[in-house]
Amino acid sequence: MQETIVVKCGGNAAVDPLAVCEDIAGLTRERRPVVLVHGGSADIEGLAARMGVASRRLTAPDGVSARHTDAETLQVVHLALAGLAKPRLLTALASAGVSAVGLTGLDGGLLRARRKTAHRAVVDGRRIVVRDDHSGRVTEVNDALLRTLLAAGHVPVVSPPAVAEDGRPVNTDADRAAAAVAAGLGAGTLVLLTGAPGVLADPADEGSVLPVCAVAPSGTPPFTGGGMGLKLVAAREALQGGVGRVLIADGRRRDPVGAALAGAATEVV
């Protein structure tokens, strides 16, 4: 079998899912095994608003803010990813001639995570321990399930939630889930699509794309702030997990995956 490609899209509303799906169809016609991993923050936020679930964010002591996934938010995340974002991708892939099978981390124990039982935040200037957060980090991928589907000619379409040690669902970062999937499959390439042409030397200048971005083996990556810091962490985890090549590329353009594979991307090393 040819080298596997893992593509991560979504989250950013600017990424065009149809263009991604057409590119994936092209790869599958060349018999390349492809796994699509997706988030869906626009769907999550839209559905939360519609259901009257307040979006809570927490500020960590270092000033970084993150979604607070309380029990109700986790349900909205699950609904939005499994019931809105995933069917849209499955429909687009099917219309491009691809047999796609949607999975969350709960299917066959696909994404196992360690739940963060406690983390810290600053509320009203006082530091607190947050204990009702249903999120965690992927620790194990059931790559056998993915290989079974790939061998049968399907494109697995994977998203959070993952399943925690206690069997309950937990939210998890989709970029890092994609890295774990790519590492679990020993993928040749991981393509992280985003709403920018790659990693920018100057975040305000889209012309300042770095062809290569080196990330130290540990510690805070460069260019943090916004989503790019977390993407670089995911990229590092994929590389450390044995993925051949990690590309951060523009999801807004036509032919987003093809262009990334052809070099229009930042390669993380």
Next chain:
Amino acid sequence: MQETIVVKCGGNAAVDPLAVCEDIAGLTRERRPVVLVHGGSADIEGLAARMGVASRRLTAPDGVSARHTDAETLQVVHLALAGLAKPRLLTALASAGVSAVGLTGLDGGLLRARRKTAHRAVVDGRRIVVRDDHSGRVTEVNDALLRTLLAAGHVPVVSPPAVAEDGRPVNTDADRAAAAVAAGLGAGTLVLLTGAPGVLADPADEGSVLPVCAVAPSGTPPFTGGGMGLKLVAAREALQGGVGRVLIADGRRRDPVGAALAGAATEVV
């Protein structure tokens, strides 16, 4: 491989999903291939209310009323089945030690349906043609996908929607989808769990369970009204599709599948 069992549950809030999942775990420990098909009318109605989507019903010229699946309702159906009912079953199966993989009809073209492009209803005493109904009847099952998952030791957990000729999702009756799945797999047994101990000679008397219920090869089945008429249609379709045995049984009791297989059920012939 041993004979496959297809179990249909849900829709009726009285059916206990945990008991069903424990029974399925018992069957998989005996290496019986099992497929679980589910609906989720309580989840659909609850989510529709929460999202402010009016539940519309249409009355057919023969007086039978049915859910009107307009575009917005279809989205609620998809959300509720893929994002609420299915994760609940996956979690229950996982906690019973079963590797379960959730699928809707969109995954790998699992359930292909013919959309009803037009049907008839009576509104304010006037007959009309309804053209915005997103529902249809399953015409084809991708049993290869199910066989792939069964051979790898997973329990597929299947629900509507199905996918229509134009690639778009359509709602479909879950009992009849279960019948189509069972026929596609050449299943030995189809168990339709419901909120009654079987087909009753007298709908008001739970003691009047029929051990056997004969259904004519065509035409309106006996005991119509409520959901049972449609269950008998589904049972007939399964038998005509080559399923060995179709049981309508009580989903409210402990050991619901085991008891049905042991004879506490109405066998449809």
Next chain:
Amino acid sequence: MVICPECESSVALAEPPKVNEIIECGDCSSELEVLTVDPLQVALAPDVEEDWGE
């Protein structure tokens, strides 16, 4: 009044006519569906499959 596309008879409608309403031609018994009301247009109503409430 509209003209039946099947037999060319005149067919009376309830007032006001409604889009998607079904009327029957008194002459040939064809079922007609109102497609638009302004202008008033009808066509043969689609056949309906057997249906068990799905």
Next chain:
Amino acid sequence: MVICPECESSVALAEPPKVNEIIECGDCSSELEVLTVDPLQVALAPDVEEDWGE
């Protein structure tokens, strides 16, 4: 005031104390979490993993 479970010093709290609030022992620098406020109980705060905003 509470007693630090690590070094048994007295530790002062902000008023009113809040459940899950973290305070630091002035003597041994242990971080303590307020578990309940009535009665006032503290325990060592859980270690926190490195976290990139996940």
